[in-house]
Amino acid sequence: MPGGVVDAAAKGVRLERHAAGAAVLLRRASGAKQLASASSHLLFRATVLATLALVVLFAVHYPSLLSRSFSLSAAPFYSGSSPAPPRRSSSGSSSHRSLLGSGASYGGAAWEREVRRSATPRRDGALSVLVTGAAGFVGAHCSLALRGRGDGVLGLDNFNSYYDPSLKRARQRLLALRGVVVLDADINDAALLERLFAAVPFTHVLHLAAQAGVRYALQAPQTYVASNVAGLVSLFEAAAKHADPQPAVVWASSSSVYGLNTDAPFSEEHRTDRPASLYAATKKAGEAIAHAYNHIYGLSITGLRFFTVYGPWGRPDMAYFSFARSIVAGDPITLFRTADGADARRDFTYIDDVVKGCLGALDTAGKSTGSKSGKKSGPAPLRVYNLGNTSPVPVARMVAILEKLLGKKAHKRVVTMPSNGDVPFTHANVSHAARDFGYRPATSLDAGLRHFVDWFVQYYKLDIKGGNVLAGKTTKRKSMTMSAAS
Numbered sequence: 001m002p003g004g005v006v007d008a009a010a011k012g013v014r015l016e017r018h019a020a021g022a023a024v025l026l027r028r029a030s031g032a033k034q035l036a037s038a039s040s041h042l043l044f045r046a047t048v049l050a051t052l053a054l055v056v057l058f059a060v061h062y063p064s065l066l067s068r069s070f071s072l073s074a075a076p077f078y079s080g081s082s083p084a085p086p087r088r089s090s091s092g093s094s095s096h097r098s099l100l101g102s103g104a105s106y107g108g109a110a111w112e113r114e115v116r117r118s119a120t121p122r123r124d125g126a127l128s129v130l131v132t133g134a135a136g137f138v139g140a141h142c143s144l145a146l147r148g149r150g151d152g153v154l155g156l157d158n159f160n161s162y163y164d165p166s167l168k169r170a171r172q173r174l175l176a177l178r179g180v181v182v183l184d185a186d187i188n189d190a191a192l193l194e195r196l197f198a199a200v201p202f203t204h205v206l207h208l209a210a211q212a213g214v215r216y217a218l219q220a221p222q223t224y225v226a227s228n229v230a231g232l233v234s235l236f237e238a239a240a241k242h243a244d245p246q247p248a249v250v251w252a253s254s255s256s257v258y259g260l261n262t263d264a265p266f267s268e269e270h271r272t273d274r275p276a277s278l279y280a281a282t283k284k285a286g287e288a289i290a291h292a293y294n295h296i297y298g299l300s301i302t303g304l305r306f307f308t309v310y311g312p313w314g315r316p317d318m319a320y321f322s323f324a325r326s327i328v329a330g331d332p333i334t335l336f337r338t339a340d341g342a343d344a345r346r347d348f349t350y351i352d353d354v355v356k357g358c359l360g361a362l363d364t365a366g367k368s369t370g371s372k373s374g375k376k377s378g379p380a381p382l383r384v385y386n387l388g389n390t391s392p393v394p395v396a397r398m399v400a401i402l403e404k405l406l407g408k409k410a411h412k413r414v415v416t417m418p419s420n421g422d423v424p425f426t427h428a429n430v431s432h433a434a435r436d437f438g439y440r441p442a443t444s445l446d447a448g449l450r451h452f453v454d455w456f457v458q459y460y461k462l463d464i465k466g467g468n469v470l471a472g473k474t475t476k477r478k479s480m481t482m483s484a485a486s
C-alpha cells in the first residue's frame, strides 16, 4: 500500500477509534444523563410529595394560621368615643398569634383545649353557652353572670372600632381573669363557627354580636346588613346544620322594631311592620329570619327586645355615656325635642335587670328539635320578649340626674329631632317575660345612673372635688369588677 494510502488508512483507523471512543463516551454520557434525569424526576416528585404532606399536616394542626386570627392581647386605652367607620381592630389583623399570650398557637390541640375548658360547665346541669359579642356591653355582663353561677362560657367578638376597642379589650381582660375566653373572631366566619360547634356541644347560644346604634345607620348602612342580617344567618346556619346537638339560641332584637307604633306600653302583640330606621329594619328582618330557621330546622329561638340598656361598662356611643363625657369636658350636648316641642322619652333599662332577663330566657328556652341531617322531630319554641323598665323618662331628666351626680352643668343645645331614625318615645310592657321567667326590672334611673357614674369616674380616672369633676386626676384604681357579677 502506498504510504499516502497507509497514512490515510492509519488516519482512518485512528479516526474510527476516535469515533468509536467518542460513541462510547457519548453513550456513557447519555446513560449518565438519563440516570441524572431519572433521579432528578424522582427527587422532584419526592419534594412535591413531602411539601404536600407538610401542607396537610400544617392545615390539620394550624388551620387558624391559614385562615383567621384570634387573640386575647390587650389594646392600650384611649378615650375616643364617637363612632368611627367600623373595621376590625388592628389587634385582630395579624394571622399568627398566641391564644393566651403564653406562646401556645391557636388552632390545633392547645387552642381546642382552651376553647373546651372555657365552655365546660362547672356544675351538674349547668349550661354551656357560646356568647357572641362577648366583649360588648351586654355580652360581657352576661358572660360574667353565667360564669358566676357555674355555666361554661365561650365568647366571640370581632373587636371592631364602632366605639373605642380598648374598652372592649378591657372587658375581655376582665373576662379572662374569670376564666372566660373571648376569641377574636367574626360571626360571618362560617368555618370558625363550624369548627367551634364540632369542638364543643354547646347547649345554648346567646347571640349579642350586632351593629348597634339607631342613628349611625345613616352613615354606614351596609354594616347593619353585614352584622344584623348576614351575621345572624351565618349563626343560625351553623347552629342548625353543624351542631350536634342543636343548641337553643337566644338573641338580641330591639325595642326599635316598634318603630312608628303609638300604642303604649309596647306589647309583643303590637305591630312591628313600620320601622323608623335601618337599624330597626335589620332587627325586624332578624325576627323574620328567626321564624324561618325555627320553622325549617326546629331551632329553639328566643328574641329579646332590649330597651335602651345602660350602666357600668356601657357603650360610649349611647346618649347617657356621651353626655357624661361632654359634661365632664365642658362640651355642649344636643337634646332632641319632638316637632310638637315634647321631650324625647326612653324606657332606660339597667344592665343588671337585662342580665337577669337574658339568663331567664336561656334557662327557659326549651330544646331545639332538629339534627345535623336537616330533619326536625317536631315544633321547637319560637319566642319574643320585651326587656324594658316599664317607666319611660324624658331625656332631659336623664341629663339632670347626670348633672347632679357629676356636680357640673351641661351646656344644652335643644333642637327639633332630625329625621335620623329616632323615635319620640319607648315604653315596654314586660308581662310576658314576667310570666315566663319572672323578669322584674328593679332599678330606677337615679340608682342605675349612680352606678354608672361611679364606674365612669373610676374607669376614666376622674377626680370629683367640691362637687366638680376634673378630668385626668386619679384618685382610685380603675375598677375591674362588674356590678352584675360582683
Ligand SMILES: O=C(O)[C@H]1O[C@H](OP(=O)(O)OP(=O)(O)OC[C@H]2O[C@@H](n3ccc(=O)[nH]c3=O)[C@H](O)[C@@H]2O)[C@H](O)[C@@H](O)[C@H]1O
Binding pocket: 212, 213, 214, 253, 254, 255, 256, 306, 307, 308, 309, 317, 318, 319, 320, 334, 335, 336, 344, 345, 346, 395, 422
Ligand atoms: O332600645 C333599643 O333598641 C336601642 O336603644 C338605644 O337606642 P336609643 O334609645 O336611640 O339610645 P341613645 O342613642 O342612647 O339615645 C337615647 C335618647 O337620647 C336622645 N339623644 C341622643 C343623642 C343626642 O345627641 N341627643 C339626644 O337627645 C335620643 O333621641 C333618644 O331619645 C341603642 O343605642 C340601640 O342600639 C338600641 O339598642
